[in-house]
Amino acid sequence: MQTLPELYMLNSCPFCWKVRGMLDILNIEHKKIPVNPMKAKKTLPSAPEWTKSPVWRETDGEIIVDSTPIMQFIDQKYNDGALWNTTDEARRDHWLEWLDSKMSKATIPILYGSLFSALRTTRRVAKMEKFGFFSRQIYAWAGFPIMWGFIARKRVKKDGRKPKQLWHDLLDEFIGAFNDGQFFGGESPDMIDLVAFGYVSSIEPYPQFSQVTDHKAGMTWFKAMKEASKA
Ligand SMILES: N[C@@H](CCC(=O)N[C@@H](CS)C(=O)NCC(=O)O)C(=O)O
Numbered sequence: 184m185q186t187l188p189e190l191y192m193l194n195s196c197p198f199c200w201k202v203r204g205m206l207d208i209l210n211i212e213h214k215k216i217p218v219n220p221m222k223a224k225k226t227l228p229s230a231p232e233w234t235k236s237p238v239w240r241e242t243d244g245e246i247i248v249d250s251t252p253i254m255q256f257i258d259q260k261y262n263d264g265a266l267w268n269t270t271d272e273a274r275r276d277h278w279l280e281w282l283d284s285k286m287s288k289a290t291i292p293i294l295y296g297s298l299f300s301a302l303r304t305t306r307r308v309a310k311m312e313k314f315g316f317f318s319r320q321i322y323a324w325a326g327f328p329i330m331w332g333f334i335a336r337k338r339v340k341k342d343g344r345k346p347k348q349l350w351h352d353l354l355d356e357f358i359g360a361f362n363d364g365q366f367f368g369g370e371s372p373d374m375i376d377l378v379a380f381g382y383v384s385s386i387e388p389y390p391q392f393s394q395v396t397d398h399k400a401g402m403t404w405f406k407a408m409k410e411a412s413k414a
Contacts, residue, residue, distance in 0.1 A: 187214045191227055191238040194388075195308045197290045198250035199237040201381025205254050207412040208377065209262055219314035220322070250381075251283060254374060266374040278360060278367065278375045286353055286382045288338065291330065293346035293391050296339045300391050301331030307389055347394040354401035365407050372411050380408045 190206065190213055192199035206213055218226050223234045233248040239256065240246050247256045258266045269275045295301040309323030342349055357367070357379055364370045367379070383405055386392050396402055 185240070185242050185244070187212055188242055189214045189216050189240045191216045191218050191236055191240070193218050193220060193236045194311045194313075195385075196236050197287060197382050197385035198235075200385040201250045201378055202237050202239065202253050202257070204380045204384060204408070204412060205257055205266070205377050208372065209257070211257065211261055217313035219312075219318050221318055222314075251279065251378070254377065258374065266368075266372075266377065269368075269373065274360075275373075275375060278357075279378060282357075282375065282378045282382065286357070286379060289346070289349050289353055290382060290385055291335050292339045292342065293350060293386055293394065294389055295330040295335035296346045298331060301327055301335060304389055304391070305330065311388060346391075350395050351398050351401075354395070354398045358400045358404060365404065366411075372408060376404075376408060380405070 188211070190199070190202060192203070192215055194217075216226075218236045220236075223236070224230045227234055227236070227238050228240050229238045229246050229248050235248070237250055237253060238246060238248050239253045247253045255264075255267055258264055267275075293300070294304040305323045305327040308326065309319040312319055312322070314322075339346065344352065361367055362369065366372045367375045372380070383395070383401075386395065
């Protein structure tokens with residue numbers, strides 16, 4: 184009998200961090216179930232239709248997939264939709280789309296964009312994940328050429344900016360969209376803050392995060408978000 188809702192997740196997955204930030208801020212008791220990406224088809228309750236992480240499973244067995252819909256579901260069920268509700272839907276929808284298309288694509292360049300950073304990241308990932316020893320080794324050593332060789336290099340080249348510059352530009356743009364208050368949502372965070380917080384948090388465990396921490400306004404917001412999730 185499942186007594187708590189479950190989050191199927193991967194520590195290295197930025198989309199999972201989006202949901203994790205929301206669970207922290209709303210203080211929702213849940214169980215985290217690590218997913219071994221090489222066994223996702225067997226582990227995820229949404230398979231075979233959906234084999235990506237995160238997946239959310241309610242205690243009554245209801246399954247929700249895809250990070251943004253999961254966040255909307257959780258906000259609705261546990262929080263009366265207060266994080267999603269706004270008086271300016273066009274602004275919210277525009278920035279949600281911006282985050283899920285632009286910021287989401289910036290995590291791979293900073294983590295895997297150079298040979299050295301890709302090596303550091305894959306080894307850190309292998310340490311951080313909870314799946315078995317052999318899977319972790321395969322992930323670390325096979326993941327590295329895939330992430331660096333095929334995905335990250337292409338993305339960095341296409342963008343033309345160094346990953347650090349890309350992040351500073353993104354944070355300038357995001358913080359520039361704030362009205363009054365220290366959050367996108369004003370005096371307190373809203374769904375858009377949480378989506379951005381998830382993407383930024385997903386790079387925090389890695390040494391490359393130091394390239395982001397010298398963005399002053401970005402870090403002031405990031406720290407305020409952390410405080411909000413502890414409160
Ligand atoms: N749009 C999805 C993307 C999720 C996603 O791509 N997750 C990755 C891990 S970071 C994954 O599970 N990839 C495996 C696959 O694509 O089969 C979301 O926001 O949840």
